[in-house]
Amino acid sequence: MSKLALGRGLGALIPETVTHREREVVEIEIARVRPGKFQPRLEFDAEKLEELVASIKEKGVVQPVIVRPAGGEFELIAGERRLRAAKSLGMHKLPAIVKNVGDGEALELGIVENIQRENLNPIEEAAAYRSLAEKFRLTQDEIAKKVGKSRSAVANSLRLLRLPKDIQDDVAAGKLTAGHAKVLLTLEEEGRQRTLRTLIVSRGMSVREVERWIEKVKSVPERRKKRAAQKSPDLLKIEERLRCAMGTQVRIVPGRRKGRVEIEYYSPEDLDRILELLMPGFAE
Numbered sequence: 413m414s415k416l417a418l419g420r421g422l423g424a425l426i427p428e429t430v431t432h433r434e435r436e437v438v439e440i441e442i443a444r445v446r447p448g449k450f451q452p453r454l455e456f457d458a459e460k461l462e463e464l465v466a467s468i469k470e471k472g473v474v475q476p477v478i479v480r481p482a483g484g485e486f487e488l489i490a491g492e493r494r495l496r497a498a499k500s501l502g503m504h505k506l507p508a509i510v511k512n513v514g515d516g517e518a519l520e521l522g523i524v525e526n527i528q529r530e531n532l533n534p535i536e537e538a539a540a541y542r543s544l545a546e547k548f549r550l551t552q553d554e555i556a557k558k559v560g561k562s563r564s565a566v567a568n569s570l571r572l573l574r575l576p577k578d579i580q581d582d583v584a585a586g587k588l589t590a591g592h593a594k595v596l597l598t599l600e601e602e603g604r605q606r607t608l609r610t611l612i613v614s615r616g617m618s619v620r621e622v623e624r625w626i627e628k629v630k631s632v633p634e635r636r637k638k639r640a641a642q643k644s645p646d647l648l649k650i651e652e653r654l655r656c657a658m659g660t661q662v663r664i665v666p667g668r669r670k671g672r673v674e675i676e677y678y679s680p681e682d683l684d685r686i687l688e689l690l691m692p693g694f695a696e
Contacts, residue, residue: 437476439505440486442498445479448488448522449515465497473498476507478521486510489518490525519547520558527559534590535580538569545570568594576602579609588612591619598626603661606678658689 477491488495489511498506513521523540526532532540544555552570556563572583572593579596582588588596592612596605612622643651647664654662654673661676677683 437507437509440479440508440510441505442495442503444485445477445488445495445508446482446485448490448492448518461493461497464493465500468494468497469501473506476509478511478525479508480511480513480518487518489513489521516548519543524559527561533584533586534569534572534593535584538572541566541570542573571597576605579605582609582613589619592617592622595619595622595626601661603676603678607676610679658686660686 473494475491475494477494478489479486480489481487486508491508494506511517511521523544527537527540541555541559544550544558545552550558552563552566555561556566559566569590572580572590574597575583575593579588579593583590583593588609596608599605599608608622608625611617611625617625643664643666647666651662651664654664658675660678660682663674665672665674675686677686
């Protein structure tokens with residue numbers, strides 16, 4: 413199957429050096445603009461939106477939005493924040509560039525414009541790269557060229573989508589930085605990722621502090637490694653059954669005559685859930 417045709421990037425589609433007339437800037441009625449199908453932004457920072465409102469109130473809409481014709485109306489391709497700000501000011505019209513493009517170029521324009529203007533949070537940016545890869549079967553090298561990034565930057569961004577959804581939400585909300593997220597990815601177990609996420613947020617840990625914490629966790633004493641290697645196949649099977657039944661990490665630590673069972677929990681709520689499994693009615 414051949415790749416869908418794409419444009420040449422925002423700079424080629426809308427050259428910076430041409431005049432407004434050459435760029436076909438027109439005034440369109442805001443009431444005729446409907447949301448775009450390919451909006452890469454998932455979150456809109458209220459404070460930054462207010463700043464944009466203040467700027468537009470003073471200077472007007474400096475950068476036109478990009479739209480395409482849609483059955484007597486216009487579908488927004490790029491400029492969601494500008495459109496929202498204009499609506500909040502009670503404006504009836506705003507400057508726009510009307511592009512007769514198909515879905516492929518519409519998606520590319522929306523993604524590239526937001527990435528180049530640095531309007532996306534790390535998770536939105538990663539999801540935008542994934543859209544380009546999945547919808548157009550682009551390689552990481554091809555995506556990097558289109559958005560003006562290095563291939564490694566695109567690859568590292570896409571890796572953020574391997575994190576659990578709740579941790580992705582923290583990154584999108586700014587509770588964790590992309591640097592924190594990349595370090596969390598070095599931990600294979602989601603339970604440990606969540607435990608460390610809680611520590612980062614509660615203690616305000618820097619990326620370097622997180623790296624040191626992980627180094628400490630990964631430096632397992634040789635004695636514990638030998639004990640793990642000495643576990644019988646039966647004990648390993650029991651461990652796996654307990655993990656599945658309890659939905660958390662469970663370890664059986666055998667000794668010469670006795671041993672212990674270690675059950676991990678990742679929050680007070682998770683502890684309540686485990687106790688309810690072990691002792692039904694405990695929380696009542």
